[in-house]
Amino acid sequence: MEHTELVKPESLEDLIQTLHKIFESDRVNVEDVQSIMESYESKPHEWMKYAKFDQYRYTRNLVNEGNGKFNLMILCWGEGHGSSIHDHTDSHCFLKLLQGQLKETLFDWPDRRLQGGMTQKSQRVLLENQCAYINDSIGLHRVENVSHTETAVSLHLYSPPFQTCRTFDQRTGHHNTVRMTFWSQFGERTPYESTVSQENN
Amino acid sequence: MEGFEGASSSSESVLDLSRLNLNNNSLDSLSEKRRKDTKQLYLCYNRMTVLPESISLFSNLEFLDISNNALSVISEDITRLTKLKTLIAKNNRLNDSSLPKDFGSLQLEVLNLSGNRFEEMPSQCLQLLRLQSLSLGGNRLKSIPAEIESLASLELLYLGGNQISSIPAELANLPSLCYLVLCDNRIQSVPPQLNKLHSLRSLSLHNNLLTYLPREILSLVHLQELSLRGNPLVVRFIKDMTYDPPSLLELAGRTVKSKNLAYSHKDLPSHLVNYLDMASKCPNPKCAGVYFDSCVRHIKFVDFCGKYRLPLMHYLCSPECTSPCSSNPQSDADSDEDNSVPADRLQRVLLG
Numbered sequence: 001m002e003h004t005e006l007v008k009p010e011s012l013e014d015l016i017q018t019l020h021k022i023f024e025s026d027r028v029n030v031e032d033v034q035s036i037m038e039s040y041e042s043k044p045h046e047w048m049k050y051a052k053f054d055q056y057r058y059t060r061n062l063v064n065e066g067n068g069k070f071n072l073m074i075l076c077w078g079e080g081h082g083s084s085i086h087d088h089t090d091s092h093c094f095l096k097l098l099q100g101q102l103k104e105t106l107f108d109w110p111d112r113r114l115q116g117g118m119t120q121k122s123q124r125v126l127l128e129n130q131c132a133y134i135n136d137s138i139g140l141h142r143v144e145n146v147s148h149t150e151t152a153v154s155l156h157l158y159s160p161p162f163q164t165c166r167t168f169d170q171r172t173g174h175h176n177t178v179r180m181t182f183w184s185q186f187g188e189r190t191p192y193e194s195t196v197s198q199e200n201n
Numbered sequence: 202m203e204g205f206e207g208a209s210s211s212s213e214s215v216l217d218l219s220r221l222n223l224n225n226n227s228l229d230s231l232s233e234k235r236r237k238d239t240k241q242l243y244l245c246y247n248r249m250t251v252l253p254e255s256i257s258l259f260s261n262l263e264f265l266d267i268s269n270n271a272l273s274v275i276s277e278d279i280t281r282l283t284k285l286k287t288l289i290a291k292n293n294r295l296n297d298s299s300l301p302k303d304f305g306s307l308q309l310e311v312l313n314l315s316g317n318r319f320e321e322m323p324s325q326c327l328q329l330l331r332l333q334s335l336s337l338g339g340n341r342l343k344s345i346p347a348e349i350e351s352l353a354s355l356e357l358l359y360l361g362g363n364q365i366s367s368i369p370a371e372l373a374n375l376p377s378l379c380y381l382v383l384c385d386n387r388i389q390s391v392p393p394q395l396n397k398l399h400s401l402r403s404l405s406l407h408n409n410l411l412t413y414l415p416r417e418i419l420s421l422v423h424l425q426e427l428s429l430r431g432n433p434l435v436v437r438f439i440k441d442m443t444y445d446p447p448s449l450l451e452l453a454g455r456t457v458k459s460k461n462l463a464y465s466h467k468d469l470p471s472h473l474v475n476y477l478d479m480a481s482k483c484p485n486p487k488c489a490g491v492y493f494d495s496c497v498r499h500i501k502f503v504d505f506c507g508k509y510r511l512p513l514m515h516y517l518c519s520p521e522c523t524s525p526c527s528s529n530p531q532s533d534a535d536s537d538e539d540n541s542v543p544a545d546r547l548q549r550v551l552l553g
Contacts, residue, residue: 055357055380055403056380056402056403056425056426057403057426079315079336079338079359079361079382080338080359080361080362080382080384080385080405082407082428082430117436142430146385147339148315148316148338148339148359148361148362148385149291149292149315149316149338149339169508169509170430171434171436171509172436172509172510174509174510176507176509199507
């Protein structure tokens, strides 16, 4: 398989161009993508226009649609904001910290035979510029900004792109299918009809 | 730092002096014009231990960020900033005696004191009647004062990451409260009066000590975000085995109330009049009964706010009594398929 020459991206735009090249091929080299995302040094002025926060919960802000091969988005986490436990609908998921820190807790898929809740497998804190990777065969995860004083911003790449995923209730292992929406796209706020969050956990 | 003017942005009124290794005297060299023109001042990530006196010369200041310094005291000088609306002082060394006596006279709308060493909510904060947003996350608060209800304009209250063990019912008297964060505390129960928070849109209770929620929470019709992870919520309700039969006093009291017998201070000693006045009505509409101390905890599992089978609790006057929504008392304790919440209470699940 062709190995794309991996040069450290000088800017976010550079990173996006490199990702387009990498994803031209049909097979994804996970290590390459993780390495290139990690080597981009976060520069706030390059991504600030995508980083739109909501007071009440974390936001998803679409940056690039990757020629249909991937979705690149920026997630903004206020103090205490966290996600549900969720899967990744058979896609690759890369998560890079642009600002602040996020706690990632890993879970196994719930076993219907075992009564009661899901227990965590492991957890770690992702630091600025670190890039994590997960897919459904590795397991499920919950991502949280546990800080009460700092916000967090993360860059996510999903390949192939997906619009729905499953969220899991840790207490019971019960799951729901949820549709994912964007708070903004390409720097423009894209409001959605507002009702109950699908990710209450 | 002679003649140092600092970096100003395209807007002349914003002065960014963050991350410059400034100490307590660094503001002194700014020109009077610069000070009078500045409406937003960033002094975060410096090395100040005390807010310099010269801060009071920024007479038009509306926004001040002094986060991430080593401040242990905020001097009286700040109270001269009559136009100050936003004060951010995160990650300093502020404690219960750090705020000046007249701090409450400021016209603040936003106050962020997260990441400090407060053990009590400072009384001066409770005097800021224009306050819309108050953050005291990551401090050492042990309780929330009942006087919180005086902050009539409060919309956001962030108290995550403290040592709070209970919520005063008075918190419910904040008519504009939309966002309430109480995560990462030691809260064992939520007062049923919280259902009076009609504007509440988001409630964060994760990582506490809750085993159930009050059934009254169902009336929070605008609630869209509710976090409860990391609480020991009961999954199965074990029927209360230790139901203490009512005392003779209680039985007499129940009879007096349910038969509507008139009583007054002329007939009874005052402690009995007070006792009778404290009767609680049983929520079962078919039961006209009341209870005093002897009641049964009744838990139902209800889907609410996008969450699956939350244990919601209310009291009933006796084990034989039934809850308002169900007809079969025997099945209440183990209601597995129970979904007795009326359709208009169930929130539609979001696309988002």
